[in-house]
Amino acid sequence: MAAKRRAVSPDSEGESSSKRARTTEDSDEQPTRSQRRRGRDKPEDDRVELEDDEAEEMEQTEPNEDDEIRFEEEHEEEIRAKVIGGNKVQGNIAEMGIIEKLELHQFMCHKYLEFTFGPQINFIIGGKSAVLSALTVALGGKANVTGRGSGLKSFIREGQGAAEVTVTLKNQGEDAYKYKEYGDSIVVTRRFTKEGSSSYKIKSKSGKVISTKRDELSAICDHMNIQVDNPMNILTQGQLLFRLQFLSASQPADKYRFFLRGTQLSQLSEEYSTCMENISQTQKILTSKSEMIPDLQQALKDAVRRLEEAEKAVEQQRKVNELKSELAWTHVAVKEKDLRTKLEAVAKCERNMKKIQEELDKAEKALHSAEEAVTQREAELGSLGDIQDLHVKRREKNDAVRANVKRISEVKGEERTMNDSMKALNLQIESLKQKITEEEIRMAEFTQGKRDEIRRKLDDANTELKEAEDRLNEIKAELPRRETESKDARAKLGQLKEKGDEVKRKIMNIKHQLQLVNEGEKNQLAPFGNKMEAVLTEISRTQWYGRQPVGPFGRYVKVRDPDAWAPIMRVQLGHAMSAFAVTDARDRRTLEQILKQHNNKPNIFISEVDIFDYSRGEPPEQYLTVLRALEVSDEYVLRLLINSSSIERILIAKTRADADSMLMQLGNGGVAWTADSYLVTRFPEGGGRSSLLQRIDRNSTDPRLQLFTSGNLQGERRRWEQELEQAEREYREMGDEAKSLKIAADTADKTFQSLKVSFTQATQRFREIKHKRDALQDEANVETPVGISTLQDALKEAEDEKELTKKQFAQAEQKIAEINELQHPLMEELAVLKKEIDDFEGRRNQTTKLIEAAVGQRLQAQGSKTHYEKKLVEEQVKLDNAKNYADIVQDELVDWTKAAEMINSTRVETRRTVEEVERNLKSVKAALEEQEKRQGASVETIVEEVNKRKSALENARKELKMMVSLNKSLRKSIKVRLARWHEFRRHIALRCKIYFSYHLSNRGYFGKVLFDHVNGSLQLKVQTDDLAGTQGGGNREKDPRSLSGGEKSFSTICLLLSLWESIGCPIRCLDEFDVFMDAVNRRISMRMMIDTANASDRKQYILITPQDMTNITIGKTVRVHRMTDPERGQGVLAFT
Template sequence: MGKRRADSDDEISANGSPASKRARTVDSDDERAPPASARRASKGKARRRDDDDDDDESGSEDAPDYDEEAERKFEEEYEDSIRTALENRRKFQGGIAEHGIIEAIEMHHFMCHKYLTFSFGPQINFIIGHNGSGKSAVLSAITVALGGKANSTGRGNGLKSFIREGQPASEVTISLKNQGEEAYKPKEYGKSIVITRKFTKEGNSSWKIKSKDGRIISTKKDELAAICDHMNIQVDNPMNVLTQDAARQFLSASAPTDKYKFFLRGTQLSQLSEEYETCIANITATAKVLTQKKEAIPDLKSAYREAHNRYEEASKAREQKAKVDELKKELAWSHVSAKKKEMETKVADAAKQGRRIPKIKENLANAEAELAAEDEVVMGLERQLDTLGEPQDLQENKNKLSTEIKANRAEVSTLNNELKAIGTQKKTLDNQIAEYNAAIDKETKRLEKDTESQRQETQRKLAAARADATTAEEALKAIRDQKSAVEAELQRHRNAGFTAENRVKELRTEVMDCESAIQNCLKADTDRYAAYGNNIQKVVEQINNTHWHGEKPLGPFGIHVKVRDNRWAELLRNQLGGLLSSFAVTDTRDLPILKKILADHHNPKTSVHIFKPDLFDYSHGEPPAEVLTVLRALDISDPHVLRLMINKASIESRILAAKRPEAASILAKLRGGNSWTLDKFNVTRYPEGGGSSIPIIFRSNHPMLLVGSATDELQRWRHQKVAKEAELQAATATLKETQAEWNKAKKDEQALLPKERAADQQYHRAKVISRDLQNEMNDTLPAQLTGIQEALKDTEAEKVILLKQYDALATAKAELDQVQNDLVKKKEKVQDEINNFANKRQAVGDKIEAAVGKRTAHQANINHWKKKIAEEEAKVKEAEDAVAVVEQEFKEWTEQAEQYCAQVPAERAVEVVKRALESTQAALKERERRHGASVEDMAIEVNKAKEKLSKAETDLKQMTSLNKAIKTSLITRLSRWQEFRRHIALRCKLVFGYHLSQRGYFGKVLFDHEKGTLQLKVVTDDQVATQAKGDKDRREKDPRSLSGGEKSFSTICLLLSLWESIGCPLRCLDEFDVFMDAVNRRISMKMMIDTANQSDKKQYVLITPQDMNNVVIGPTVRVHRMTDPERGQGVLGFGS
């Protein structure tokens, strides 16, 4: 019975008197004085000693009896100190309680109140109002809310009687202060604990225990009991909550025995008394059980002696048993010897098994070397495949060679023109040389016919003609240089025109593609199935209206699939386009039906798959989370579509990468796999090594595949079309500009042609005139043979120079012709390579496939040898484990044998020793049969009898000692109980006298603890102090002879004196002044207010139907005034 020290204000002087203690309030109405059996047990010593150990079974030390003389001495000893302590305490103002007092109360449909709420003051609260205003309902509500019994309120036998008439339920909420160091669970409840109790007409009742902020912490009554226990609130204690009926009975008609019971119950002494009575009954019952146990010990001793005698009689069989023991020892060590031989055999087998592994490892090394060599072959073929290049690269190379051939052809044409001009000049020089030679011959014949005048005139004309020829030659050369520049410019514009024209064609195609995509997007905006085939909307409608053997077909898949990042949309549309348009059925019988529906709507090539709706786990096939896969790039809303695409396209393991090298690097880290790349390659790496990279051929797909919003895609294609149209317009303008420049250059070339012809004719005419004049000069100046010869020499020198120019141009032309031939051959070779690219790539691929096959075979060999090694190692491990097991068994058997006995020679086999042991045991059993039991059984019987006797004696001794200690402790507690009662009674007497003196009365409280009575004696005459003692005795009155006011005042003084003895922070009293006159009421009110102000950390709730006009109200007093008796009032109005 654990107790917590009460937070009371009744600590007395420093003389060390024990303070009162409290226990949890009980529901019984049977309040009693100290237990009668305890008093009887305490009147003497009752010791009964055991014959063997003299232990006390039921005796105890004496407990002090009730003695009037002792009571008188006690009062004399402590009266002054207690009186002094009380006087000192009245000089101080009591403090406000930090926990355990009521802050506010709220009632809904409770008794006569529809709704009532108000707040209490922390110290003194008066609730006043006319009769019938519902004042007493407040105390009933406090009792009900704090878990008290309904019948303790005196207002009903059950909770249903508190429900306002006509209402199905009632609810009472009370808020308790919860602050300070001793607050109850402050972290959970905060500074206030709000308790709400709701009960219904059907008899249901529930609690909600909430924190200050309204959070529900508990709904259990146990939590409420713990709160009340912690805060020392005793709601069923009549001293704490004195209801109207109890107050009237206490004030008017209580008998001395009733007052005494009220005193014991209010101070909780009666509860301690009841618990001590229970303890005494238990001690007595235990003593009876111990007596019975003690009577059984002689029988146990007799059984032990009989078993011991029987065991002694069987001692003659011990020698034979010793032989059995020796044979058992030999058998134990025989088993150890056999296990040792087994261990040696297992060790040899394990060693033999381990010698096979090195040869297998050698075969594995050879296979790995062959695999490495084949890896080199595969990598060489892959490099060869990479050197083949790509078709785009070959086409670009061909275009480049064509451009170079065209440019080279223009240069060759220019050189041919220059060689042709040099040939013409050479013919002219050859003619001149012939003419010079003829003139020299003629000159030699006509030397004598020369005339000077004619020679000079001819000389002048010849000089003029030569000057004209030189001018014409320079003009011709300038025109030809200009023509060459124009031809080069024309060729440049021609090449630029071809490039611009091709770009215009490409852009026109792209614009048309954009227009087609826009139309598809517009169609998809109204038909979400447009991207998946012809009339798919009608296909889906017919699927929904058709009865199927299995589940309704699933599809098209693309409806449930969207791409997360649009950068992968084009690639995934190309690679998954066919799968996205597919359907699936769960029953093979539905396959032809769905195929026919698709064919009827012009979709004969749409794939239909058969699947089982199994949501299998695919996570084991996924790469690490940081690697992007097709599955992770898609958002698939249907789990069955997701798993179908995993089965059909391995989207959970197929990697996505930007470039081919990046894909190869990722797959190498993953030790194989497959990847699609944005640069349009399908990259594969095999687990055993090697791989391939195959270009992805892009097909035209519907732009709405994998796209979530048709509006967004339409907007994107429109923007793209605008951009392409702008590029097309710019490319067209560039083409027109190039054509205009080419036309201008062509016109310039055409304009230069007549100029070239005219200049050439002018040059040739000047040369003819010069030649004719030279001929004439030769005719007219035959004597100047030396001059002709000089001219001949000059002409021949000019011819030599001209021939050198011709040779240089011819060499340059030959080189250009060689370059041209090389370019043509390269172009033809590239064309052949383009034509043969697929064949060559296929041939290299076949070689790679063959090499990979060999490598796979080598890998299979490696796997075989690895498996073989694993098997052999497993066998070795199994053999070693067997060795370990046998060794462990040998070790354990040896340890067990050593525990059983020391090692003995064990040369004989196990079976031989067993036979000898069995024959000896058979003989021993025959002897035991004659005795009726085996030696072992008799030994066990003796040990059991001895153990049973020892245990009984030990238990009896321990329990007797324990019962004695408990009884001694109980007697000590009874002494303390009487000590408590004396202190409380003495305090009550002194306080009672003090309160009576406030009215000018004298009186005393007479306690008879033996008879259980409490009587009041009151002297109402102030002058009696001067009278004689006999006269004083004559004036003392019994409360029954007092007037109503005097009786009520005296009883209030008694109640206040009793309140000094309890530690509950809450005191409630209803209609205490019902029989008082004005004077007694005024004094009682002042006395109660003063007492309340002096009480430390106590809260008073006092109910009276009288007003408070004649009472001085201080700051610690709060008056709550109830409205006139009505049965429909709302919020309580009050003043303070």
């Protein structure tokens, strides 16, 4: 059935009417049993008739002209009073939806332009029409709406590649949009480029980017009722000129359509029209459905007739029913046996579950014990402390030993001097003995001439003795100074040599690290072991029982901030970075052999792949843990590090104090590593401790120094090369200095030794001269020749001095022995210190091995726990499946029992099997089917068909009745909404008339807006003040086309202000509103707009004028922006 409809059109606004079917339901009598069996009575025709009452229900929806006149008479005075009274009341400031700030970057001819708008009235003096274009673009409007360009690219400043517009929307009050996310303001930034791309950034007041989607901007505009594309909200310069021309040149129907679009009434009308079309289409579908009911009724009649004919085979069917009953209860017995089997399987799974749970409990206890062991071993490692004091003591003892060695060297130098003296004394003794022999010969030859000669020799001897004594005293005075110079030079040379050896070792270590870096550039696996690429290649070629081994762990681990945390990570996790992991214990030995072939001995973990949730072990997000400082790309490696090192709960901090403070804040104890190499522990029951970790010497060859670098190997190489260059320069400088010191030391030694020899020689010469002088003196005193006794006395004195030198030598030997005695305990102490240091290193290594063993046990326990948990889950699945199967069988048994009871409520006991009963039933059915062939179907089929036909008829009637009722309700709802729409249109039109007349009166004009809602037209009539005097009492109203330019502009402003009162958008923007106005019209228009804006509640006005406002009184609600001329490209015309 076709439905007639005339929808509300935005062009004509004609009456909306449509037809809708009415459903009349007859009594739903069902055929009685006798009717089905005997067919004596004929079923009533229950066909559903649908009447087309659409025209009746939609009548009078569109009011006529009398209704419009009556409405204006009833409400005009009331609305006029509200309008006049409302203009005297100061409007409130909007809490949301108004523009707080607008920024333009490289937009049109502006490099940068910023506006901070007031909450009510804003005048922009001096142009800047780009403001409205920027506002439209920023809030998602189309470029062609602005009238300043066909696309966004046309708004980009000449010579620039992109432009950006930012608008700040107020977002306060109870209805603020997502206040918790955005705050008091929403900042929308739109950026577009020459290439045509455009993007949004929607930020909170604090500058945080909340969204970059256009849908979020649309949601914000919808929430704040901002209608960017509404032609009434933002009128640019071009749009306003168009409206002026539109006012004078357009037809009444065009003005009416503009009125509907500006007030959003046309959009609502179109949506109602769509709803009416859908309702009418539904009506057609229901009409076609109603025509199917007679066919269903006829089908039911035919099925009932066939059933009556088939009931003649009742006796044969009774036998079939008995066999069916027996077969049904036989199936029940079989299902009961099946249920017992399933229940036994459930009991077996429950027993297995109990055993697995016991094993799981054991594994959990073992895991707890292993975790305690790891914690205990780690605590033992922390309690070991450090051995820095032992190293200091060893250096002190070494210094003492070197001092003793130096003293021994000095004493041995004295011994060498004594040996030289002994040689001189031996020569002297031999000489004296020879002289005694010669004296004995000269005894007989002594004369006076000899005595004179003795006197002369005595004088020469005294002079020579004086010279020898002066020389001896001079040497004796210079000897200590030369000795000190020699010792100091040798000490400086020794110290410099030690420093040089240390720098040389540093150079070798740096070269080693530089070699590792160079290898790392060629092979990123170099820091993790020897020939690691070959190891991984062989691993990939090998067949494994479980998954292919994973490793080394360092391939998957990076430090997010290497400068801050890499040193402590190298100490605590460095060894783990070379580790591998296998999922099957049988693969461990194979992997060990591959690693040993390439001289690698890393740790090997054995653990199944278990990607468990570790979030429960993590502290709150504000605490930085080892895990949060790392970036682990493999989830399996991440879980192994969590199990082995608890990286998800260990905190890291800059200093020990920071770590202790963080652990105290947590309140439940914990462990922290610090960047200054401390292990800080805080116990849950209170108290704690901290121990210094062993740092990795940067000058050592430890390969862990190459771990956790920033990834910039070239920069790392440059750093090592700079250190190498500095160390080599320092070593060269030390070499030059050592050469100078050696020359100085050798010179000092030679001078000292030469001086000692000179001292010995001077001493010997002094003695010889003194003995000679004494002998000559004695000989001169007795005036006798020197006798043998004098020479013998000299010989005795020389021999005594020789004995004294021997004693001194013996004393020197004793002194060396004493020094050696002192040296022996020092060496023993050094041995003890070395043993203590070695013992400490041994204990630490042993503790480390114990920790590794404990970690391995923990991993093994974790693997056992995971294994039994997995087995428990699997067994639980089996148990659940067994229970499900048992429940299914139980449900089937219940269903089959109910089905059997429906066939025969009394249980039929039989010893026959299902197959036997089925064979008997089959033979009986065969006989029955032979009879049914004549009927064309079985009795059950015919009964089933009757029930289906009946159910189909009832369902069709029921559904049709429900849909007809629903369609009626929808049509009534649309009718009510259309009535409200017409009522709303009346109110808006009447308010527009009153406001238009009121605004014209500010200039002394008279005018009115003529609405014809029936024919969809709008006309303006304006009477200016000059017409009153020239036309007398005639018709003083005239068409807008006959108005002057200023009068048209003023009339347009009046109409625009009138329509603005009907719009819910919180902002109104108008560009060059005073175009074509004279000074009087402009002054009155501006005063009128200011008064209207002040009276408007929660509205913001942005008005642009190229002229000044010197003659306008500005209140506190008005903010005036006086702008300078924009920067435009200045060119020069080429004249010829």
